[in-house]
Amino acid sequence: MKTFILRRLALLVFVLLGVSLLTFFISHVVPADPARLAAGAHATGKQVEALRQKMGFDRPLPEQYWRYLTGLVRGDLGYSLASRRPVVEDLKDYFPATVELTVAAMVICLIVGIPLGVVSAVRKNSWVDHLGRVVCIGGVALPIFWLALLFQLIFYRWLGLVPAGGRLDPGMVHPQTITGLYVLDSLVTGNWSVLQNSLAHLVMPAITLAFASLAWVARVTRTSMLETLGQDYIRTARGKGHSERGVVFQHALRNALIPTVTLVGLQTGALLAGAFLVEIIFSWPGIGYYTVNAIMAMDFNAIISTTLLVAVVYTVTNLVVDVAYVALDPRIKYQ
């Protein structure tokens, strides 16, 4: 198991190398003049040239790539054209916001999606199942930005249950930065008013973001549960006089969860992608908004760094998923 994890982590290095190479060259193939763009509409040729040299854009591409890689090893992701500071500083500001949002969405996705799937399977063709089906089809079919606007209209404008957006109320001082996750930081520092406020701000974007993934999780859990409930060993368990609760939770659910866990790993990617639209509409200052701005500005260092970061998160999540299989099914062994 240990060797397996170590080998996978070693492979991660190659994945990242590949991702960085691809992003680097694709972003440089597009004809664009990022230095001109960053210097401003009325900047002089000299100013632009100085900026170009500072960024190393006057160097040959392979050299630029090598510089980037060697910097990366030292933890230096380069300088952002758009924000005029090191990319690392930007990521420290924006990444925790996205982590907070996606983790919250994932939690909602699991605590609502799995039970919904289980109930739909156990009470097949009951009203719960039908309702679950409607919710799930809706979740998959409705575009997330539309859902976000709809939720905002209903829960903010009409019902006044949640704030319109942002991470805190206007003018509220953010908690002392430990992790950058406001909910966690305010909890650790015992800052209750900020904790309440940040939770209130987190709920709506997290539910919106969770919606589509939740639908997938519920559907896959339902299908998998139905299949498992039809197995011989379930019949045996029932025959041995186990309670229905015991059959469903101890025998069926654990085995039925494997496809769900796989899906959860894959949905991390979907959540990170969906986070962008949710971030825009709920003014959530996360990595999605930052990345899109970086692409518009051809801010190379920022583009590559965020792509790499997402690749790391995605790969590591899927590694965790693989490890989770072992916990769920002792028959699975990694050499």
Added chain:
Amino acid sequence: MKGKTLLSILLAVVLLVTALPATLGSASAAADATTLIVLVSWPITTLDPAVNYETAGGPFLGAVYDPLVKAVGTSKVEIVPWLAESWTKSDDGMAYTFKLRPGVKFHDGTPLNAEAVKFSFDRMFAMNAGAVANFNTVIDNIEVVDDLTVRFNLKFAFSSFLVSLTSLWGPTVVSPTTVKAHEVEGDWAAAWMAENEAGSGPYKLESYTRNQEFVLVRNPDYWGGWGDKYLERIVVRFVSESTTQRLMIEKGDADIAIGMSTEDLDALMEVAGVQVPEYNAQTIYEIRINTTREPLNNVKVRQALSYTFDYDQAVQGVRSGHAIRMTSVMAEGLGGYYKPSFLYTKDLDKARQLLAEAGYPDGGFTLQFVWIQGDETGRRLGEMWQADLKQVGIDLNIVEMPLATWWEAQASPDTAPDTMMGQWTQDYPDATMQLWAMYYSGNFPPAGSNYYFYKNEAVDKALEQARVEQDDAKRDALYQQAVEQIYSDAPEIWVFQPTERVAMRDNVKGYEYNFAYSYWYFDYSKMYKE
């Protein structure tokens, strides 16, 4: 039975999650009468006045930093004394001497004097960023004459020097004490100043959270003094989504919003408790023509194009009336505005006649038209123009281009598009800045903004002379001569000046639109809430 237990757990979870915020309570901070909440569609990227060179600097720079002279006025610009009480110009126009207002203090408590003015400009030149080119190409050196007198010696007798000092970007005064205290390895405190301030203005920075908001608090010791009604705090919050801005204004959770879509502004005009004042702005929309390429190098073809464009439809159809058609090469209301002796209007017969004279009796050529990604107005204007061009036998091939790609393409006449949608806003409210930057042949891209690669010797000569002419009447005559020539040479189609609309709650009082600085600028010190 078991299923029911599951169901109840599920329902409990759903209820808990949705009901949570209700128990936590939601925000309504705008209810406080001394706090103004402003929503902006674009975040400020740096607070440093020597580096910031963006529209999004408006809500911050003007409130925190003071210039020597300021531009005021809603539809016409007037230059008023600010940190400088008075000034004199040498007879040859090569030196300007400013007498500073006594008793002005920075937010750090130190006095604002001639030394600080010199320090601020030296810092801007050393940082060599932002709008520095407006100043380091003109100013040779700065002398401290005495504690409250400072003299600017120029490289040439630039006749628009005084008005250039009204710009929001660059020529403001920073506290040398604060800057020096935060300097790291001779960086002029560049890192610190990007997130803090060292100004003397009516408001001080309380906090700044990048990409989210900044909070300003009233400076009770402000040299300009305070009336009986004022705002204690200003929260400027970045909300990029127009619909979200609109909902927050409707609900009263924000007081002012800028950068909203036309549709949302139209909708807000119908909402009780909300006002949406509209102002003529100095930004211009123009269709730029590459004058080096066949057949566009023929002035008759360019004039013909100018006669195919439907100016009224552009204002009424594309902007739903929220614009005024352009009547010159520059925006109406700017200092130095001059109306040429004739106006292009849509006249397809005249266009056909001009095309025939140019050797294209039935048109018969295709032009490329580029609009920059995100500029929906540009796309719609292109589509409108396409239909009219078709009638004179010209095909318009409409291309969408990302801004960064366009910057690369415009650098050379060989790669610059045939025609493209452009916008231009003045750094300082004087038409001469635009005339020089856009029509002087020494300012071809990539270094300059003559995107048309337009060259006319008479225009060049008039602009060179006007730039250093100290006699106002003579200078105006030279500029008029240049405008007349440029307009008839038609290196672009001058479309319209869009109006600007600010959405605000009814209880916000004292707002004054500033023509020079656009609707992104606020003089918060005159505003209050009822």
